[in-house]
Amino acid sequence: MDELQTFKVKAPGRIFLFGEHSDYLSLEVISAALNLSIYFSVKERKDDHITLNYRDLNQKDSFKITDEVTYQEKRDYFRSSFNVLKKKNILLTKGADIEIYGDIPIAGGLSGSSAFSVASIIALTKLAKYDISKHDIAQYAFEAEVLEFKESGGKMDHLASTFGKIIHVDFAKQLKLTKLPAELDGIVIGDSLEKKQDTVGDIKLIRSTVESGYNRLSKFIDDFSHRKTDYSTIEKFIHNLDEPERSWTLATIKNRDLTRTALKLLSKSKPDPEIIGELLNDEHVILRDGLHRSTNKIEKMISAAKSAGAIGGKINGSGKGGTMLAYAPGNEKQVAKAIKEVGGKPYIITISDGASLII
Template sequence: MLKVSTPSRICLFGEHQDYLGLEVIASGINLRFSTKAEKRDDMLLHIKIRDKSISELGAKNIDNKYEEYTIDMSQELKYENNRDYFKSIVNVLKKEGFPLVGADVTMDSEIPIGKGMCSSTTMVLVLTTTLAALCDRGRASDSKLMAKLAWKAEVEEFNEPGGMMDQYASALGGLVHIDFSDGVVPEKLDVDLKGCFILFDSLQQKDTIKVLGDSKYPTQEGLKELEQYGIHSIRDFYENPELEKYVDSLDELHQRKIRANIDNYRIQREALDMLSSGNVDDEKLGQLLSRQHKNLRDGLQISTPIIDKVLDTAIQNGAYGGKFNGSGGGGCMYCYAPVGKAEQIVKAVNDMGYPAMVLKQDKGVTITDC
């Protein structure tokens, strides 16, 4: 039997910038999606996956509730909807030349669903890696390749607007800086943070695809209009600040989106310098997180009153700062806080009626025999 596991992630800096060809800083965390798989003698793929009704942070599958699916991988697979991921995984692996074999796969997760914790991405990544490992363990052990194929299965196959941050952050694990300006260039950041991250669940579901589209397309449209001034990327404003005067030529919507992304890129660069130096100022790190959240809330307009209220409560109880996690519009958020304040912060948010847990950094995708 084969066991494969991959972590969820938090995005520290660069939210909504990976699909703009910019950079992100993210960390794998100790909420994981896992599979147990055995080969079959036919070409059927039989999947048991934790029921999607078990969706809140900290929810346990104590009743062993699973949904079941069967796919005949010997047949041509046509998509029935834009999230037909089991079929898209098989199709992508076939295109990449993997000699697939039939399998019985049980899938379990600790990751809240629809909450910005990349539950869909980790599901796609872990199953992609599992099916690949059953027929070609060597290629499946290439975490960067698995991240790329998972992105193809989740995004490219359905022509959706998602970037690649989630796939690479999960596959690689740890604290990682990923540059998307020329392909995908990941760099592990070896830094020991003195504080801790605390995750909160707003209990609000969100429409990830709509939020991504509402943030991505106006920014791209604004950049397109600014090409007449020699501007092709948000990075251009960082390298030549005098170019920002041309943003005034845009309408209010496009100005707001562009300016939020400009400042968020500056924040990311400042954070990267600090984290790369190894000399981390905890209060400054928290302030940068909160500044980014303000841009996401007011500029991209993708926070919610509940998220803002929970983050305010965390800060009032000693957190350095925080932001929502993932695409926005609901879901989870987190704060960065002194370890000694964690219990107080968790209790204050629990008293408001929202789940909370202290996070730990975690390794990337793993493949083991069991």
């Protein structure tokens, strides 16, 4: 008789340093994995029952691996991970007791849901004794979180959690992932404690609006390409678009060019902190003024962080609440204190390895 498996899974959250809102628009993103993670503690059972104990939420779930597994809520990501794998004929022969906990702020723009989906895929494939590649972990987690619920997000969150460290991903027709050598310390995350209302709806609206902008521009610019046409050419014709199509499309192109500038800098192991700070500030201006993603509280937190010694700052994730990032090498504690004083919850973080199985 096979010995029952016992193991843990760890999957980190992430920040987008540059290229926020660009993965689902077929552009480029630079992300960093954080030492804030989701953890699964897994004990295989002799029978066919899966039990889930969400320790931080004080919630439980259970189902039989032989059942038709239905969704109990709109974003039921463990069950969707199970179903995605089942469709691929990756099957469990025994159940498991799984305790789930973590320290990623909920709905904070740090991709806790994507880390959860990544951890689910790793745990379930381990239980199924299926050897899976990192790219497939990210792909199946993306399918479980986004495609299974017909949502509009991109795959960057899942790649960031799976691969870890700082990575650049170009979402061209053929996805290209590059691990970057840059070493960044001094990052402080501030949770505004403002809960975002409709992340999925926001992403869907931005995506449809910007893609409509691309289509309109192609009527005025010969051989228009959102990946290749230069900003100065687009700027000449952008007046033909109505709002918010005009400002959102222009912001997306600015973001494209800023991310490419940042890529050159982060391709060095010791990038100039002052320039990194300036670029993060530029990224925030695009998100705040171009895509209207910030809030008064986030602005107050960024301002307080800069007054305390941060040299750069931006909002994280889809925006309209959630968290911000302050870049403050050497001044982390002072910046964390300043964020707390204006009502935020600070986390001094380090850049982490990707998702892992702990036997």
